[in-house]
Amino acid sequence: xxxxxxxxxxxxxxxxxxxxxxxxxxxxxxxxxxxxxxxxxxxxxxxxxxxxxxxxxxxxxxxxxxxxxxxxxxxxxxxxxxxxxxxxxxx
Numbered sequence: 001x002x003x004x005x006x007x008x009x010x011x012x013x014x015x016x017x018x019x020x021x022x023x024x025x026x027x028x029x030x031x032x033x034x035x036x037x038x039x040x041x042x043x044x045x046x047x048x049x050x051x052x053x054x055x056x057x058x059x060x061x062x063x064x065x066x067x068x069x070x071x072x073x074x075x076x077x078x079x080x081x082x083x084x085x086x087x088x089x090x091x
Contacts (some may be wrong), residue, residue: 031067039077042084047076053085 031037035044046059048071055075058068078084 029064036072037071039074
């Protein structure tokens with residue numbers, strides 16, 4: 001009549017997951033859904049930038065890898081054309 005350890009508890013499965021758990025579908029990339037990352041469209045590009053002017057990472061933007069690369073290129077082009085600011089010094 002001793003205590004059951006973690007593996008012997010009811011419903012526990014080896015590896016830490018239950019058998020009936022289901023993964024939800026990942027959210028589709030916004031740019032794959034139809035929007036286009038163009039260097040002339042600064043309002044769209046600003047959604048993917050922080051308030052300091054840095055490009056947000058994939059985990060924050062929710063973009064797929066290829067669209068994240070296209071976005072980075074578009075932001076860099078917009079910075080060259082002086083449509084978007086460069087990252088500040090932070091001081």
